[in-house]
Amino acid sequence: MLFSEITKVKLIEEPTALETMERLQKHLGCASVYVKRDDCMTLGMGGNKVRSLEYWMGEAQRINADVIVVAGAPVSNQCRLAAAAAAKLGIKCLVLHSSEPGAKIEGNLLLNYLLGAEVRFIGAVDEVRRKEIALEEIFKLKAAGHTPYLIGDPIVGAMGYLSCALELHEQAKLKNAGIKHVFLPGSMGTTEAGFILGNKMLGYPFEIHLISVEYSISELGNRIEEICTNTSKHWGFNFNPLSWNKNVHIYDQYLGGGYDIPTEKSLEAISLAASLEGFFLENTYTSKTFAGMVDLLQNDKTIKDEVSCFIHTGGLPTLFALGDEINKKLISN
Numbered sequence: 001m002l003f004s005e006i007t008k009v010k011l012i013e014e015p016t017a018l019e020t021m022e023r024l025q026k027h028l029g030c031a032s033v034y035v036k037r038d039d040c041m042t043l044g045m046g047g048n049k050v051r052s053l054e055y056w057m058g059e060a061q062r063i064n065a066d067v068i069v070v071a072g073a074p075v076s077n078q079c080r081l082a083a084a085a086a087a088k089l090g091i092k093c094l095v096l097h098s099s100e101p102g103a104k105i106e107g108n109l110l111l112n113y114l115l116g117a118e119v120r121f122i123g124a125v126d127e128v129r130r131k132e133i134a135l136e137e138i139f140k141l142k143a144a145g146h147t148p149y150l151i152g153d154p155i156v157g158a159m160g161y162l163s164c165a166l167e168l169h170e171q172a173k174l175k176n177a178g179i180k181h182v183f184l185p186g187s188m189g190t191t192e193a194g195f196i197l198g199n200k201m202l203g204y205p206f207e208i209h210l211i212s213v214e215y216s217i218s219e220l221g222n223r224i225e226e227i228c229t230n231t232s233k234h235w236g237f238n239f240n241p242l243s244w245n246k247n248v249h250i251y252d253q254y255l256g257g258g259y260d261i262p263t264e265k266s267l268e269a270i271s272l273a274a275s276l277e278g279f280f281l282e283n284t285y286t287s288k289t290f291a292g293m294v295d296l297l298q299n300d301k302t303i304k305d306e307v308s309c310f311i312h313t314g315g316l317p318t319l320f321a322l323g324d325e326i327n328k329k330l331i332s333n
């Protein structure tokens with residue numbers, strides 16, 4: 001199947017902005033650094049998941065779904081953006097939050113309610129159990145005569161960042177930007193695998209730097225390899241899984257205490273992006289990625305002298321739900 005033949009619902013005015021970060025470049029004394037503003041989209045405050053949702057909602061429409069189900073923590077950007085896409089397209093959205101009821105209504109959780117989603121709390125279960133509960137819910141909805149669609153299949157979602165790679169390549173060409181190094185958060189793997197497949201389709205113009213915010217290098221690598229392989233098989237792309245990691249570099253030294261736990265450098269990164277470039281990073285994904293990029297631009301001679309691009313994957317609402325302790329650290333920076 002050709003990539004352009006895959007069902008997609010348009011949710012983004014493309015391309016998202018590609019800006020230079022001149023003050024950051026001066027501060028670091030390196031070659032040009034760009035930021036691709038995937039955090040600035042019109043739907044639901046934007047972010048990387050909107051690109052995946054174009055394909056997930058495409059699948060939902062293809063099967064005539066009357067309800068979408070999405071599962072995640074109350075801070076999940078994916079849940080918020082699925083609720084926003086459902087609102088925009090007039091489909092019911094059921095959000096299953098893996099937490100006990102009583103979470104403070106702020107950040108993404110507040111927005112989920114405003115977007116009109118049905119929000120249910122399923123207890124503080126792990127990722128595996130959360131998926132099982134979501135599938136049970138799909139089964140119940142079908143038995144009740146609905147046509148549900150479960151948001152989150154990586155094979156479909158990866159198409160979002162495959163298209164982002166193509167978009168960035170075209171945009172950089174028009175601007176004569178000469179972008180070589182691309183920085184992305186490394187987490188569940190869907191976004192990363194999509195970008196890797198796009199880079200492969202283009203003939204590897206980019207060196208992709210994935211800053212892990214969740215897993216070890218081997219676990220993230222395994223996840224990405226699996227998604228790349230399954231995605232290629234499913235859509236019939238001619239792709240050799242052995243070469244998934246060509247031009248891909250994974251780092252886990254910026255992870256600190258683990259997922260969602262800030263490091264000194266990630267808090268500094270939030271202040272740096274805001275005070276030098278006037279945009280906001282969040283705690284979980286973008287601040288650690290930005291911190292990793294800053295470190296590599298300062299200390300890796302090759303990267304420092306070539307043009308880089310930070311892909312801002314969004315997540316702004318979570319900045320408003322960090323809690324007093326982190327807020328205090330942030331403003332003392």
Ligand SMILES: Cc1ncc(COP(=O)(O)O)c(C=O)c1O
Nearest residue numbers: 077187188189190191285313315
């Ligand atoms: C703002 C932001 N950036 C990056 C990611 C990572 O994306 P993925 O789960 O596709 O690895 C997420 C995931 O929720 C996110 O919300």
